[in-house]
Amino acid sequence: MSAAVTSETRARRGDxxxxxxxxAQTPVPASDQQSKDVAIRLEKVALGYDSDTIQQGxxxxxxxxxxxxxxxxxxxxxxxxxxxxxxxxxxxxxRVLLQDQSLWEVSEAARTQILRGVGVMYQSGALWSSMxxxxxxxxxxxxxxxxxxxxxxxxxxxxxxxxGLAGFGxxxxxxxxxxMRKRVGVARAMALDPDILFFDEPSAGLDxxxxxxxxxxxxxxRDSLGTTMVVITHDLDSIFLIGDDAVFLDAETRTMLTTxxxxxxxxxxxxxxxxxxxxxxxx
Amino acid sequence: xxxxxxxxxxxxxxxAGRWRxxxxxxPRAEFSALLDRAAPIEGAGxxxxxxxxxxxxxxxxxxxxxxxxxxxxxxWDSALVSFIAGVERLCAERNIDCDPEALxxxxxxLREMANLAAxxxxxxxxxxxxxxxxxxLDIGDLVRSTGEIITFFGEGAIAVRHFVxxxxxxxxxxxxxxxxxxxxxxxPIVSLVSFLVGMILGYIGDQQLARFGVRIYVAxxxxxxxxxxxxxxxxxxxxxxxTGAAFAxxxxxxxxxxxxxxxxxFGIPPMEFLVLPRMVALILMTPLLTLYADxxxxxxxAFVGTVxxxxxxTAYLVQTQAAIGWNxxxxxxxxxxxxxxxxxxxxxxxxxxxxxxxxxxxEATTSAVVTAIVFIVIAAAILTVIFDAIGLSA
Ligand SMILES: Nc1ncnc2c1ncn2[C@@H]1O[C@H](COP(=O)(O)OP(=O)(O)OP(=O)(O)O)[C@@H](O)[C@H]1O
Ligand SMILES: [Mg+2]
Numbered sequence: 001m002s003a004a005v006t007s008e009t010r011a012r013r014g015d016x017x018x019x020x021x022x023x024a025q026t027p028v029p030a031s032d033q034q035s036k037d038v039a040i041r042l043e044k045v046a047l048g049y050d051s052d053t054i055q056q057g058x059x060x061x062x063x064x065x066x067x068x069x070x071x072x073x074x075x076x077x078x079x080x081x082x083x084x085x086x087x088x089x090x091x092x093x094x095r096v097l098l099q100d101q102s103l104w105e106v107s108e109a110a111r112t113q114i115l116r117g118v119g120v121m122y123q124s125g126a127l128w129s130s131m132x133x134x135x136x137x138x139x140x141x142x143x144x145x146x147x148x149x150x151x152x153x154x155x156x157x158x159x160x161x162x163x164g165l166a167g168f169g170x171x172x173x174x175x176x177x178x179x180m181r182k183r184v185g186v187a188r189a190m191a192l193d194p195d196i197l198f199f200d201e202p203s204a205g206l207d208x209x210x211x212x213x214x215x216x217x218x219x220x221x222r223d224s225l226g227t228t229m230v231v232i233t234h235d236l237d238s239i240f241l242i243g244d245d246a247v248f249l250d251a252e253t254r255t256m257l258t259t260x261x262x263x264x265x266x267x268x269x270x271x272x273x274x275x276x277x278x279x280x281x282x283x
Numbered sequence: 284x285x286x287x288x289x290x291x292x293x294x295x296x297x298x299a300g301r302w303r304x305x306x307x308x309x310p311r312a313e314f315s316a317l318l319d320r321a322a323p324i325e326g327a328g329x330x331x332x333x334x335x336x337x338x339x340x341x342x343x344x345x346x347x348x349x350x351x352x353x354x355x356x357x358x359w360d361s362a363l364v365s366f367i368a369g370v371e372r373l374c375a376e377r378n379i380d381c382d383p384e385a386l387x388x389x390x391x392x393l394r395e396m397a398n399l400a401a402x403x404x405x406x407x408x409x410x411x412x413x414x415x416x417x418x419x420l421d422i423g424d425l426v427r428s429t430g431e432i433i434t435f436f437g438e439g440a441i442a443v444r445h446f447v448x449x450x451x452x453x454x455x456x457x458x459x460x461x462x463x464x465x466x467x468x469x470x471p472i473v474s475l476v477s478f479l480v481g482m483i484l485g486y487i488g489d490q491q492l493a494r495f496g497v498r499i500y501v502a503x504x505x506x507x508x509x510x511x512x513x514x515x516x517x518x519x520x521x522x523x524x525x526t527g528a529a530f531a532x533x534x535x536x537x538x539x540x541x542x543x544x545x546x547x548x549f550g551i552p553p554m555e556f557l558v559l560p561r562m563v564a565l566i567l568m569t570p571l572l573t574l575y576a577d578x579x580x581x582x583x584x585a586f587v588g589t590v591x592x593x594x595x596x597t598a599y600l601v602q603t604q605a606a607i608g609w610n611x612x613x614x615x616x617x618x619x620x621x622x623x624x625x626x627x628x629x630x631x632x633x634x635x636x637x638x639x640x641x642x643x644x645x646e647a648t649t650s651a652v653v654t655a656i657v658f659i660v661i662a663a664a665i666l667t668v669i670f671d672a673i674g675l676s677a
Contacts, residue, residue, distance in 0.1 A: 086548050112550040120548045126541035130457070140549045143452060188545075 481583025534634025
């Protein structure tokens with residue numbers, strides 16, 4: 001049954017290699033997947049702050065060009081996992097591999113280099129409050145490209161337009177609404193056209209139309225630029241619409257319960273919590 | 284409220300009338316007392332209670348079930364819900380089975396929903412240490428702060444090296460804004476405080492020196508005290524309260540909003556982008572402000588010296604000029620530079636260490652000011668010894 005889902009999603013991307021789509025608790029053996037397909041791999045990762053362990057035993061792989069969903073109840077550690085994948089929090093144990101390089105076993109300079117290929121949209125937007133929206137987007141471009149001032153300005157305008165905020169470049173983050181800030185956060189995350197984009201609850205606080213637009217944008221960027229998308233979200237509609245693959249984190253056992261295609265998990269997962277989550281509590 | 288023993292030796296808790304938040308709700312202790320008398324556990328006290336109308340204290344074989352009777356209950360809200368929660372907890376402690384059957388449907392459902400949300404095992408708010416323990420912890424803090432601030436200085440020095448080499452990543456426009464905010468904008472408060480302190484010094488000096496008939500020496504006293512130490516100290520402390528606090532609040536808020544994380548993931552070191560401009564600004568501005576404070580302090584002393592002491596302004600200024608040497612001014616300026624660096628470092632350090640809540644920003648701000656003032660005073664003492672040792676204060 002799982003093979004059917006597999007070949008369907010794989011065929012769409014012209015990939016013939018089949019593999020099981022749901023691994024309950026079992027680490028993904030490295031040989032299972034060719035590394036060229038894998039953008040991010042976690043090996044027995046444990047995460048925590050101070051004395052608390054938030055998540056442990058995390059082993060999964062995120063394939064290149066997938067929209068990968070991280071889901072789980074509030075406070076189970078989704079944002080924490082994202083912090084580990086974006087170079088902000090060193091894991092207690094285990095390895096995080098981005099594009100086949102171990103993020104936490106290299107020098108800081110090398111890590112910065114790896115993270116150049118990563119864009120992040122934070123749960124709170126995290127716009128730099130002392131800069132205008134345009135400057136928020138141009139700052140990374142000024143740091144990392146050799147484009148002229150005018151080119152950078154035009155690029156920023158284009159990114160803002162992509163998230164439906166053309167003409168707002170001169171505003172400060174404090175002058176726009178929360179939903180708009182989220183969208184600017186998306187635009188900034190895309191500033192350098194990264195290979196991997198992380199979104200922490202992109203549609204929370206957005207009206208249904210903007211949320212849908214954002215989903216479309218995520219799919220469009222994936223299809224046209226081949227960007228790998230890692231999305232933390234609770235929005236079931238969005239999970240089923242855009243998710244190719246997913247991992248389910250549990251707060252109680254502090255580990256992952258399963259991975260696999262969200263629709264498949266909803267219909268066939270053996271784990272009651274996962275089914276309940278994906279069916280809004282209706283068993 | 285009444286507790287009866289039913290026919291089948293179950294307890295029946297009868298609830299009657301209105302149970303609403305705007306009314307007096309019997310405290311849980313009252314129910315506990317009722318229960319004590321009805322089902323004494325190893326000699327629980329008798330405790331007279333006016334609420335108990337009828338109860339059977341003769342039961343020897345304790346019934347282990349509690350039912351509710353709500354037939355006379357007219358009206359209820361959260362007050363009853365939370366009372367029932369307390370009842371359930373007490374019953375659980377005494378191994379009495381609580382049967383919610385007779386409770387209103389809505390109330391039962393609310394209880395169930397509240398029970399669903401599992402509470403975390405441990406209480407994150409611990410009691411807070413005792414007074415003595417706090418003193419110990421404070422001393423521990425001071426030792427730790429010393430280590431932290433020295434490490435921070437080290438990191439800052441690397442950033443400054445990048446700055447000098449022109450490789451640091453910061454926004455020039457931001458540096459200008461910080462220079463203005465921490466320098467020019469501080470002029471009024473620095474003027475006021477140093478003029479007043481100059482006056483105070485002058486007044487005290489004048490009273491004492493008048494006894495010996497050498498009022499003119501007020502100029503020496505005020506001039507030297509201000510130039511060597513007071514000017515720098517006043518500027519340092521004013522900046523700690525004004526600018527250091529602002530740095531901590533600003534960077535702390537950026538932590539809360541994940542703005543610092545966003546910088547890091549773009550590979551922009553916060554040390555260069557946020558801390559460096561602030562360090563540079565204060566290291567440049569504090570000595571300048573100190574010179575200005577020195578001037579105002581001397582004028583404050585001169586005001587007292589001429590108005591109260593009756594010395595002519597010219598004589599006062601000539602006397603001041605003769606008293607102060609370059610070595611004194613240099614001492615003051617070196618101190619000022621050190622204090623400026625301390626204020627910037629404490630502000631930025633506490634901001635960077637800030638937790639992720641509004642309360643944490645408040646703590647960071649307070650802590651920045653306290654750290655700055657403590658280390659300014661320590662530095663003042665050490666610098667005085669050093670200046671003396673190298674013969675600068677002669
Ligand atoms: N900086 C921190 N220091 C200590 N504990 C933290 C910190 N940040 C988060 N936590 C703890 O880690 C746990 C997971 O937090 P996290 O933000 O990763 O949850 P989440 O899954 O993203 O939740 P949500 O869906 O509500 O955003 C929480 O219990 C929280 O208390
Ligand atoms: Mg989160």
